[in-house]
Amino acid sequence: MARPIWSGAINFGLVTIPVELYSATEDHTISFRQFERGTSDRIRYKRVNERTGKEVAYADIVKGADLGGGEYVIIEPDELDAIAPGRSRTIDINTFVDLDDIDPVHFQRTYWLAPAKEEYGRSYSLLLQAMEKTNRAGVASFVMRGKEYLTAVRAGDGMLVLNTLLFPEDIRDPAKELKSLPEITTARGKELEMAVNLIDSMTDEWRPEDYHDTYTEQVEKLIEDKRQGKEVVAESEPSEPTKVVDLFEALSKSVESRKKRRDTPAKASSDSADEDLSSLNKADLDKLARDLDVKGRSKMSRDELEKAVAAARSAGAA
Numbered sequence: 001m002a003r004p005i006w007s008g009a010i011n012f013g014l015v016t017i018p019v020e021l022y023s024a025t026e027d028h029t030i031s032f033r034q035f036e037r038g039t040s041d042r043i044r045y046k047r048v049n050e051r052t053g054k055e056v057a058y059a060d061i062v063k064g065a066d067l068g069g070g071e072y073v074i075i076e077p078d079e080l081d082a083i084a085p086g087r088s089r090t091i092d093i094n095t096f097v098d099l100d101d102i103d104p105v106h107f108q109r110t111y112w113l114a115p116a117k118e119e120y121g122r123s124y125s126l127l128l129q130a131m132e133k134t135n136r137a138g139v140a141s142f143v144m145r146g147k148e149y150l151t152a153v154r155a156g157d158g159m160l161v162l163n164t165l166l167f168p169e170d171i172r173d174p175a176k177e178l179k180s181l182p183e184i185t186t187a188r189g190k191e192l193e194m195a196v197n198l199i200d201s202m203t204d205e206w207r208p209e210d211y212h213d214t215y216t217e218q219v220e221k222l223i224e225d226k227r228q229g230k231e232v233v234a235e236s237e238p239s240e241p242t243k244v245v246d247l248f249e250a251l252s253k254s255v256e257s258r259k260k261r262r263d264t265p266a267k268a269s270s271d272s273a274d275e276d277l278s279s280l281n282k283a284d285l286d287k288l289a290r291d292l293d294v295k296g297r298s299k300m301s302r303d304e305l306e307k308a309v310a311a312a313r314s315a316g317a318a
Contacts, residue, residue, distance in 0.1 A: 006144050007116060012093040017123045018116035025110055030219050080146050093138035099154055106165045113160040131155040194251040201258040209298035210290060214283035277306045285309055
C-alpha cells in the first residue's frame with residue numbers, strides 16, 4: 001500500500017478538510033547503469049568537496065544562492081521553512097475557475113487527494129460533488145519539499161485530484177525561442193475538406209487503455225535479444241516529408257485507407273492470418289486485437305494476446 005507523500009489540509013472559505021497527497025503516476029522507463037566501454041566497471045557519482053576532494057555526507061550539504069563574482073549566500077533548510085510558516089501544511093484555495101479555461105501547457109504532475117481520516121469524508125465528498133457539478137477547479141498554492149507549487153484541485157473519478165501547474169514565468173514564449181514563427185497560409189478548399197474528412201475518419205472515443213509504451217517494449221526486446229545473442233534488427237526509417245504538390249493525393253489515399261480499414265476490419269485481419277504471431281511484439285499484437293475487437297485486451301499479457309488474436313482469427317475464418 002502506498003504511503004502519502006504529503007499531509008495537510010485543504011482550505012476553501014471557512015471549510016478545512018485534512019487530506020493526504022498520493023502520487024497518481026509512476027515512471028516505467030527502463031533504467032540503465034553506466035559502465036566504461038570495454039569493461040564491466042561501474043561509473044559512480046559522489047558528492048565531493050571541490051577543494052579537499054573528500055566526499056561530503058548529504059546531511060552536511062546546504063544550499064547556496066549565486067550572487068555572481070564567486071559570491072554566495074548560504075541558506076539552511078530550516079531558514080527556508082521559517083519564511084513560510086504553515087505554508088507547507090495547507091492547500092489554500094483562493095479562487096475557482098472553469099476547468100476548461102486552463103491551457104494544458106500549464107499542467108505538470110498529477111496527484112490524488114484523500115481524506116486523512118474517515119470522519120472527514122463528508123466535507124471531502126461535498127467539495128468533490130460541488131466541483132463535479134460546476135466543472136470548476138480550485139486554484140491554490142502550497143509548499144512541498146521546500147518548493148512552492150501552483151495547483152488546480154479538481155474532481156476526478158470519485159476522488160479529488162491535484163494537478164501541479166507551471167507558473168507563467170515557467171512557460172517559454174515561442175516568439176523568443178523559435179528562429180521564426182510558422183507562417184500560416186490559407187488552406188485550399190479541397191485540401192481543407194479532405195483533411196477534415198481524414199480527421200473525422202480517425203476520430204474515436206478516448207480509451208487510454210488502448211495505448212502502451214511501445215518504445216519501452218522495444219528496449220526490453222533489445223535487451224532480451226542481446227542476452228540471447230540474437231541479431232538486432234533495425235526498425236524502418238521514418239516517413240519522408242510530404243511534398244506540397246502531393247498533399248491532396250496523400251490526403252485522398254489516407255482517407256480511402258481509413259475507410260477500407262473501418263469497413264472491413266475482419267477481412268484485413270484474416271488477410272494476414274498466415275503471419276507468424278510469435279514474431280510480433282506486444283504492441284503489434286495489441287493492434288491486431290483492436291482490429292478484431294478482442295475484449296479485455298488491455299489487461300492481457302503478450303502471450304495471452306497472441307492466443308486471443310489466434311482464436312479471434314479462427315472464429316472469423318469459420
